[in-house]
Amino acid sequence: xxxxxxxxxxxxxxxxxxxxxxxxxxxxxxxxxxxxxxxxxxxxxxxxxxxxxxxxxxxxxxxxxxxxxxxxxxxxxxxxxxxxxxxxxxxxxxxxxxxxxxxxxxxxxxxx
Amino acid sequence: xxxxxxxxxxxxxxxxxxxxxxxxxxxxxxxxxxxxxxxxxxxxxxxxxxxxxxxxxxxxxxxxxxxxxxxxxxxxxxxxxxxxxxxxxxxxxxxxxxxxxxxxxxxxxxxxxxxxxxxxxxxxxxxxxxxxxxxxxxxxxxxxxxxxxxxxxxxxxxxxxxxxxxxxxxxxxxxxxxxxxxxxxxxxxxxxxxxxxxxxxxxxxxxxxxxxxxxxxxxxxxxxxxxxxxxxxxxxxxxxxxxxxxxxxxxxxxxxxxxxxxxxxxxxxxxxxxxxxxxxxxxxxxxxxxxxxxxxxxxxxxxxxxxxxxxxxxxxxxxxxxxxxxxxxxxxxxxxxxxxxxxxxxxxxxxxxxxxxxxxxxxxxxxxxxxxxxxxxxxxxxxxxxxxxxxxxxxxxxxxxxxxxxxxxxxxxx
Ligand SMILES: Cc1cc2nc3c(=O)[nH]c(=O)nc-3n(C[C@H](O)[C@H](O)[C@H](O)COP(=O)(O)OP(=O)(O)OC[C@H]3O[C@@H](n4cnc5c(N)ncnc54)[C@H](O)[C@@H]3O)c2cc1C
Ligand SMILES: [Zn+2]
Numbered sequence: 053x054x055x056x057x058x059x060x061x062x063x064x065x066x067x068x069x070x071x072x073x074x075x076x077x078x079x080x081x082x083x084x085x086x087x088x089x090x091x092x093x094x095x096x097x098x099x100x101x102x103x104x105x106x107x108x109x110x111x112x113x114x115x116x117x118x119x120x121x122x123x124x125x126x127x128x129x130x131x132x133x134x135x136x137x138x139x140x141x142x143x144x145x146x147x148x149x150x151x152x153x154x155x156x157x158x159x160x161x162x163x164x
Numbered sequence: 165x166x167x168x169x170x171x172x173x174x175x176x177x178x179x180x181x182x183x184x185x186x187x188x189x190x191x192x193x194x195x196x197x198x199x200x201x202x203x204x205x206x207x208x209x210x211x212x213x214x215x216x217x218x219x220x221x222x223x224x225x226x227x228x229x230x231x232x233x234x235x236x237x238x239x240x241x242x243x244x245x246x247x248x249x250x251x252x253x254x255x256x257x258x259x260x261x262x263x264x265x266x267x268x269x270x271x272x273x274x275x276x277x278x279x280x281x282x283x284x285x286x287x288x289x290x291x292x293x294x295x296x297x298x299x300x301x302x303x304x305x306x307x308x309x310x311x312x313x314x315x316x317x318x319x320x321x322x323x324x325x326x327x328x329x330x331x332x333x334x335x336x337x338x339x340x341x342x343x344x345x346x347x348x349x350x351x352x353x354x355x356x357x358x359x360x361x362x363x364x365x366x367x368x369x370x371x372x373x374x375x376x377x378x379x380x381x382x383x384x385x386x387x388x389x390x391x392x393x394x395x396x397x398x399x400x401x402x403x404x405x406x407x408x409x410x411x412x413x414x415x416x417x418x419x420x421x422x423x424x425x426x427x428x429x430x431x432x433x434x435x436x437x438x439x440x441x442x443x444x445x446x447x448x449x450x451x452x453x454x455x456x457x458x459x460x461x462x463x464x465x466x467x468x469x470x471x472x473x474x475x476x477x478x479x480x481x482x483x484x485x486x487x488x489x490x491x492x493x494x495x496x497x498x499x500x501x502x503x504x505x506x507x508x509x510x511x512x513x514x515x516x517x518x519x520x521x522x523x524x525x526x527x528x529x530x531x532x533x534x535x536x537x538x539x540x541x542x543x544x545x546x547x548x549x550x551x552x553x554x555x556x557x558x559x560x561x562x563x564x565x566x567x568x569x570x571x572x573x574x575x576x577x578x
Contacts, residue, residue: 053472053473053474054464054472067472067474068474071463072462072463072464074418075418075465087563087564088563090563091416091562091563092414094507094562095416095506095507095562096414096415096416096562097405097414097415097416097417097418098405098414099404099405099415099417099418099419099465100405100465101403101405101406101419101467104465106464106465124419124465124466124467124468125467125468126468127466127468
């Protein structure tokens with residue numbers, strides 16, 4: 053069972069206590085944006101086989117949203133962090149690079 | 165090809181079964197094909213079959229990283245139905261169901277299609293109204309379905325408790341010519357027929373890269389070397405995002421785990437398929453006597469073909485009210501598959517930004533039923549550049565806002 057530590061209240065919650073919220077760090081396009089931007093924002097997804105950044109809500113706990121970095125093949129959790137950010141913190145990226153050398157995420161171009 | 169028949173069985177019985185041939189050749193890749201299909205699941209194999217049968221294109225390879233039929237095609241609960249809401253869905257799913265009726269003859273391979281009838285239970289007023297709407301849509305589409313009342317439900321499926329305290333059965337959407345088929349046999353039957361047409365089925369061969377020249381696909385890199393091709397079909401279900409990344413584009417698809425379980429085998433007690441979408445569970449009895457149970461999906465991206473205990477618990481707990489006898493059964497096995505879910509719960513049968521490269525994906529929790537129809541249409545799309553069955557299912561529909569919304573009719577796994 054997947055266990056994530058909520059960075060808001062500090063509780064290690066298993067997946068029955070959490071609601072998944074989809075891919076994190078999407079660029080949110082609004083009025084005036086083109087069709088392609090909306091397509092990317094609303095539908096196109098990274099769907100990574102490997103390192104994935106995602107939104108979760110501690111639904112049956114403190115109720116807050118947070119973000120998590122996880123491997124979708126091994127289920128290894130690299131860390132959780134507050135939702136109030138547009139990029140994963142350096143500390144989490146370092147942890148991923150250590151576990152998955154050469155790893156990069158297209159939009160960050162992390163370890164180019 | 166050695167034909168299978170009652171005479172063949174008698175002949176082989178007389179000579180102690182020493183004369184059976186392999187059903188398909190195990191092939192090593194050639195350096196070039198007219199068409200390469202990635203993914204030897206039902207959809208990939210059916211595509212290859214209809215490329216040969218309907219368009220005479222037989223210089224084809226079907227490549228799989230594992231064994232053929234080892235993906236979702238070998239992991240599903242085999243429900244076949246066509247009672248969808250939208251016209252374009254009805255067209256492709258009904259074509260598919262119709263092809264299933266004669267598939268065993270067409271392939272000379274018994275796929276055990278069993279049109280035993282599928283009922284989708286209405287256990288809330290809202291659901292009943294939804295199914296009434298679907299039944300009207302089906303009448304206009306020429307898909308034979310009807311709304312039946314609780315007494316008829318009980319008559320068709322006596323093991324059901326129709327007046328449960330929480331979710332009483334208010335009626336059902338009944339499709340009498342829907343049913344099940346043997347999932348492996350569908351893959352094996354198509355594979356045998358493809359091999360017989362001279363196509364190569366290459367197993368244990370993973371595609372690791374897609375090559376292109378001037379915006380046009382030119383071949384694939386695999387663990388068994390480079391293979392050149394004129395046209396490429398990606399038919400890899402849950403791994404579509406991985407292949408798309410190799411080709412340089414993104415998809416409106418997320419891959420999640422869907423799981424199923426079976427009970428110990430018991431005597432025949434249920435000769436229809438029942439889907440109970442409100443409680444997220446569905447049930448049928450296999451020919452071996454096992455109760456085959458399917459549940460809901462995980463809500464997060466997942467490539468582990470496992471599933472999770474709490475989903476099993478949820479599914480079984482929900483079904484027990486409607487099927488009290490289930491509470492006495494031991495469950496034998498549980499497994500998971502990685503299903504490819506799109507934004508509108510409808511598949512993608514489409515050209516891609518890379519010329520010559522086509523994609524057939526997004527069948528999600530319900531693509532077993534669609535294998536023959538999808539293969540038929542996708543082969544036409546690959547051979548001719550368009551197909552009446554597929555044209556509405558292009559990738560551009562997400563940009564254009566032309567959804568084929570089946571999330572209402574198919575809110576649950578199926
Ligand atoms: C538990 C469960 C229950 C289901 N129940 C039903 C049901 O009752 N009715 C129904 O209609 N549908 C059902 N489905 C859905 C159905 O199984 C799928 O939609 C369908 O089988 C998809 O077939 P496919 O050929 O597209 O994919 P698959 O059968 O998954 O084939 C894809 C193939 O691609 C191969 N592949 C992947 N990546 C590569 C690569 N890089 N190189 C080479 N090969 C690769 C894989 O090894 C695999 O064999 C269910 C699914 C699951 C998991
Ligand atoms: Zn919390």
